[in-house]
Amino acid sequence: MKKTVQLWIVALVVALCSTSLSAKTPKYIFFCIGDGMSFSHVLATQLYYEHGNYKAGNESIAFLDFPVHSAVRTHANNSLITCSAAAATALATGHKTNIDHVGISPDKKPLTSIAKQLRDKGYAIGLVTSGQIDDATPAAFYASQMRKEAYLIGKEGADSQFDFLAGSALKQPYAPSQPSLYDYYRQQGYTICRGIDGYNANRATGKMLLLDTDTASRSWLPYALERKPEAMGLEFMVQAGIDKxxxxxxxxxxxxxxxxxxxxxxxxxxxxxxxxxxxAEFDRSVRIAYEFYKKHPDETLIIVTADHETGGLTMGETNMRPFYWEYVNYQTLSKESLSDLFRSLKKNGQVDSWEKARKVLADHTGLWTKIPVNAGEEAALMQCYYRTVIQKSKEQEVTLYAQTEPLVAQAIALLDKKIGVAWSSTSHTGGFVPFYAIGCEATRFATVGDNTDIPQTIRKIMKIK
Structure with a gap:
């Protein structure tokens, strides 16, 4: 009897070792990065959903139900608060680097991304972004440059020979005494397509660079809040990439x-x-990957995380007040677009009275018409109007990507306060960001605590040294 038990234990150990040694590697990997997305961004969107603001079937954020979840540190090599370049390099290569370094070490030596290593193992590679395809996050998966070298980064995108590259535009398609990047991509065998129609007309071709139809007047895709239904968005690019x-x-x-x-x-x-x-659009894009996973559950791995937090978003303020998530729906233009509109109206003398200015704000934020504004709040807005429109102050609210009319900035801040949230910054912060995973070998990510752990774990799973 004793010998039988010993033999059974030996057989069990052999079986467990065999299972470990033959652990399956995923055939399909989705690495989803919400740029600037914190736990609070996820919670705010989830609460927005829970108050009836969702598309059919999207009652909850898809990745909140993923079985593996964690919190990830994001610091750069030389700063507690990272930039997108250093953070993306950590996510793509598994190595910390300095601010504004893309795919290079602190001493500017090239680093190799998991995307390149998987390409060399015979995998098809796709990079999809609602921003520029040669901006910091996608660039870290193929380039080794300082972030300011936009033309050279774009050129390395073509050199990567990745199968599918999709984004809003190229940052710097032209440089003195150099071929245009459009010509260079074609020389490297890429078909350049623009928008949904361009993709549909060329979907059967080989390597593809898919860009927005408008790459001259704007750098990123129009915000989902104000994008026309027929325009290309992140969801379309993800589905197109999967299909291709x-x-x-x-x-x-x-x-x-x-x-x-x-x-x-x-x-x-x-x-x-x-x-x-x-x-919400990012969630719907992840959901497309999740639908693919459900058809190939034993072969697919999905990872969702962020490069860093932006804005210091906080649920609630110092005083206890209810949340009004329905107020989100009353804003019809992004803060940036509303500022552009107001600036144009001011220049043309079309907001030459407080009543006209207030109507513009009300039409696009719901303040006054749907959201109560008390006398003190209106007085503060009127003072800003008098200073910036009547007295013609040149002040602007300056953030990384935009200059905002002070009156618009103050109105949006009031709207956010009415909804029930607050912000502590207009830049990146050093807090933890969320991590979620599901699928083949997802449990291997259960202990990730730093952004460099993610690609290193992928390497272990894929047996990449």
Missing amino acids: LYREKGKKGFFMMIEGASIDHASHPDDLATAIFET
Whole structure:
């Protein structure tokens, strides 16, 4: 009997070791990055959903139900508060680096990304972003440059030979005495497509660079809050990428990086409604990957995280007050677009009275018409109007990506206060960011605590040295 038990134990140990040694590697990997997305961004969007503001089937943020979740540190090598370049480099390569370093070490030596390593193992590679395809986050997966070297970064995108690159635009397509990046991409075998129609007309071609139809007047895709329904968004690019990469039958599988870039862009100017709509679009894009996972559950890995937090978003203020998530729906333009509109009206003399200015604000924020504004709050707005419109003060609220008319900035701040949230910054902060995972080998990420742990864990799973 004793011998039988011993033999049974030996057989069990052998079986466990065999299982460990033959652990399956995922065939399809989705690496989803919400740029600037904090725990508070996720919670605000979830609370917005819970108050009836969702598309059918999207009653909750998809990745909140993923079985693996954690909190991740984001600091750069030389700063507690990181930038997108250093954070993306950590996520792409597993190495800390300095501010404004893209795919290079602190001493500016090239680092190798997991995307390049998977490409060399025979995987199809796709990078998708609502921002510029050669901005910091996607660039860290293929380039080794200082962030300011936009032309060289774009050139390395073509050199990467990744199968599918999709974003709003190229940052610097032209440089003195150099070929245009559009020509260079074509020379490297890429088909350049613009918008939904451009993709549909060329979907059967080989390597593809998919850009927005308007790459001249704006750098990023229009915000989801104000984008026309027929325009290309992050969801379309993700689905197009999946369709294209999955058709690469000769490949071992695919790796896709998905970036919700404009969560960050909306959070720098502390624009809650716009940030919620961007986070919701990111969630819907992750949901597309999740639907793919449900068809291939044993072969697919989905990772969701952020590069850093932006804005210091806080649920609630110092005094106890109820939340009014329905107020989010009353904002019809992003803070940036509303400021552009107001600036134009001011220049043309169309807001030459407080009543006219108030109507513009009311039409696009719901203040006064749907949201109560007390006498003190209106007086403060009137004082700002008098100073900046009547007295023609040149002051502007300056954040990383925009200059905002002070009256618009004050009105949006009041709207956010009425909703029930507060912001502590117009820049990045050093807090933890969320991490979620599901699928093949997802439990291997249960202990990640730093952004560099994520690609290093992918390497272990994929047996990459």
